[in-house]
Amino acid sequence: MSGGIYALISVGLALIFGVVGLVNFAHGEFLMLAMYIAYWIYNKGGLDPYQSLPVNLIVMAVIGFLIFKLIMERVLDSDHSIQMLLTLALSMVLQNVALILWKADYRSIRIPMTNSSTNMGFLTLNTPRLLAFVIAIGASVLLYLYLQKTFTGAAMRAISQNGKAAQLMGINIKKTYMLAFVIGTVLVGLAGLLLSPIYPAFPLVGANFSTLAFIVVVLGGLSSVPGAIIGGLVIGVIESFAGYFAGAAYQQAAYFLLFILVLVFKPNGLFGKKA
Amino acid sequence: MKSLNLIFRRNLVMWIIAAASLAVPFFLPNRYFQDIAIMTFLWAGLSASWNLYSGYSKRLSIGHAAFMGIGAYSSSLLYLNFGISPWLGMLVGGVIAAGAALLIGGTTLRLKGTFFVLSTIAFAEILKVFATTSRNLTGGALGVMVPFKPGLQNMMWDGKIPYSVLMWAYMIVVLFLCAWLEQSKLGFQLVALGENQEAAENLGVNSTKSMLSAFVISAVLTSFGGTLFVQYILFIEPSSVMSMSHSVQFILLAIAGGMGTAFGPMVGSFILTPVSTLLRGYLSGVNGLHGLVLGLVLIAVILFRPDGILPQLKIFFRRLLKKGK
Secondary structure, eight states, rough: HHHHHHHHHHHHHHHHIIIOOOTTTTTHHHHHHHHHHHHHHHHHHHHOOTTHHHHHHHHHHHHHHHHHHHHHGGGGOOHHHHHHHHHHHHHHHHHHHHHHHOOSSSOOOGHHHHHHOOEOOOOOHHHHOOOHHHHHHHHHHHHHHHHHHHHHHHHHHHHHOOHHHHHHHHHHHHHHHHHHHHHHHHHHHHHHHHHTTTTTTTTTHHHHHHHHHHHHHHTTSSSSSHHHHHHHHHHHHHHHHHHHHHHHHHHHHHHHHHHHHHOOOOTTOSSSSOO | OHHHHHHHTTTTTHHHHHHHHGGEEEEEEEEHHHHHHHHHHHHHHHHHHHHHIHHHHOOOOOOOHHHHHHHHHHHHHHHHHHOOHHHHHHHHHHHHHHHHHHHHHHHTSSOHHHHHHHHHHHHHHHHHHHHHHHHHOOOOGGOOOOOOOOGGGGBOOOHHHHHHHHHHHHHHHHHHHHHHHSHHHHHHHHHHHHHHHHHHHTOOOOHHHHHHHHHHHHHHHHHHHHHHHHHOOOOOOHHHTHHHHHHHHHHHHHHHHOOOOSSHHHHHHHHHOOOOOOOOHHTTTTTHHHHHHHHHHHHHHHHHHHSHHHHHHHHHHHHHHHHHH
């Protein structure tokens, strides 16, 4: 079930990488921020994460916009290593901001729904997990449709295929970059929000999920959105199987191993196009 | 002899600063400040080891802390289980790190930029999981305590001064290797590969061979640093020694000083390590504040001085020397 969330986190990462060409090491920190925002609204205003969804997503969009304008825009033409270092530094800043604002404690949201379950005839599922799965997959598919069917979506795909040619065709490249970055941020924010009733928020929570998202994205072919969706589901399944058969400690080792194997034997990802 | 001449002549001022820094711990008033000096030397050495591969070739390894972990665990486990002196253990750790670097480098060095970076993270994470789960060997998540028995053969001392000399020597060795690399064929090949891999290969650079040799040297030096680290701290646990934040620390110091220059990491560490330690002391009221400040400094350096502080410093010294004449 966690596969849906992984897919949603990874889709944002794949979009940002594919369109903007940015390897965003701060992606997990956006997830963490959204979880804290959900917690904050719940704690101060008493709204559960689902009710605070619009506010949360708007805040995430604003954060994404500001970070793009203030920081990312300046390094769009720089070396890859410089961009990576910058997002690494950004993640450090965001983690420490969270540590200052919310301390290192685990903050979890306990709404009545947390422990309720839904009976679906042949199997019974924990309601927030089910909701998370359905919404996450729904949002990922929506993004895919957006990329396929709308003009701006087509512009994004064009840029990810050939930036210079797209620019010559009259696509406003900076605007599209910004849009892709903001959409990616909002999507990972949505993932954080869906995660908040089932998983506690703490300053380093993003780090776990972002390494995972990187694996998913590589598995799916780095810049491919459908690849990221399927990759997320695959990792979710592998994780639960490895946890069941080999013990929880080897869960991580299992997917890192898979990751290296994919890198060595199919560097374009399971679903990636030939370079 | 000609090469030796080059190594020292080119960075004369920096060599003088590096040599003179040995005297600093002797004048520091108490153990707290001496501790800062020791860590400054150690971090300078570690960051320079990282820089030796990643800085020159522009291929970031964010998993270098894994090699530090290899060094730390090899020497202390050999010492605890078989009573082998850490000096020998350090060499064994170096051999293991070289083996690991060959294995991981052989499979991942041919990967393009982003993929290589991600695979170094994966490597470090796998090793961390291994160190955490194999409880019989490494003590698992609880870590390993090294009992304190001062003596030269145990690489432990009562006072801080011997440690500072040791760390200083480590830093000098790494710096010397970097400066040697800068004027060697391997160094030029690395820089060329970092600038444009296809062009370099067309000109006859064996990219696998030169990258692998630099990667192995860098890994071995990092593992030596790991041994020194554990001999000073006397405690290791996987989640701290092999953490990504250690790897990021190497990178932070190198980029602040100047990536891909022999003395950049030293300058970075001489400035940032004391500042960040002192900040941690002064800002201890608010958890995370010093990390925030460091992160902001890093962002500012990358945005406004992507070449680091060293080039600025060099211009300053050149002006100073001219005025003197």
